[in-house]
Amino acid sequence: MSPTERVYSNSKETILDAAHRVAERDGAGKVTIDAVAREAGVSKGGVLYNFPSKEMLLKGMLERKIETSRADMNALREDLKRKGEKNPTLRAMIRSACLKECETDNGVSMAILASAAQNPDLLEPARVLFRQYWADIMTECDDIAGAAVLFAAIDGLVLTSKLGMGMAPYNTDDLDSFIEKFDQFAKGL
Structure with a gap:
C-alpha cells in the first residue's frame, strides 16, 4: 500500500468513526x-473526497457494520x-445478533435504516449476507421450519431493541435469558 493509499484509508476510517459517533450521540x-x-x-471537502454524498457516507457506514458483524459471526x-x-x-447468529446488535450502535443502525428508507438498494449487501446465512443454515439444520422461526425471532x-422508544413489550434486561x-432451541433442531 502506498503512503497515499494509507492516508486515504485512514482518513476514510476516521470519517466513518466520526459518523458513528454522530449517529450514536445525536x-x-x-x-x-x-x-x-x-x-x-x-x-467538508475531505469528507466529500472520501464519500461524495451523504448516501455514500451512509453506505460506507453500512458496509463497515456488515464487515464487522460478518467477522464476529464467522x-x-x-x-x-x-x-x-x-x-x-x-x-x-443468535449469539452475534443478540449479544452485539441488541446492545450497541442504535444510532448507527437508525442511520442505516433511515438511509435505506430513502434508497432501499443500500441494503443489498445486508440482503446478500442474510441470504448466505440462510443457505448455510439450510445445509446444517434438519428442522428448517424451526430454524426459520428462530431466524425471525x-x-x-x-x-425492537434497535428501535428503542419503548417498542419492546418485554424487559430488555432479560436478553441474556432470551x-x-x-x-x-437451536441445539434441538
Whole structure:
C-alpha cells in the first residue's frame, strides 16, 4: 500500500468513526456531511473526497457494520464448528445478533435504516449476507421450519431493541435469558 493509499484509508476510517459517533450521540437525522466533518476534524471537502454524498457516507457506514458483524459471526461459527456443535450458523447468529446488535450502535443502525428508507438498494449487501446465512443454515439444520422461526425471532428481537422508544413489550434486561433459550432451541433442531 502506498503512503497515499494509507492516508486515504485512514482518513476514510476516521470519517466513518466520526459518523458513528454522530449517529450514536445525536441520532440518525444528525448524520450530515457538515456534522461528520466537524466531528472528524477534517474539512467538508475531505469528507466529500472520501464519500461524495451523504448516501455514500451512509453506505460506507453500512458496509463497515456488515464487515464487522460478518467477522464476529464467522468467529463464533468457526468456534462452534471446532467444538462439533450442532447448527453452528444459526447458533452463531443468535449469539452475534443478540449479544452485539441488541446492545450497541442504535444510532448507527437508525442511520442505516433511515438511509435505506430513502434508497432501499443500500441494503443489498445486508440482503446478500442474510441470504448466505440462510443457505448455510439450510445445509446444517434438519428442522428448517424451526430454524426459520428462530431466524425471525432473532430479527424481531434485534429490531425492537434497535428501535428503542419503548417498542419492546418485554424487559430488555432479560436478553441474556432470551439468548440462552434461543440457543437451547437451536441445539434441538
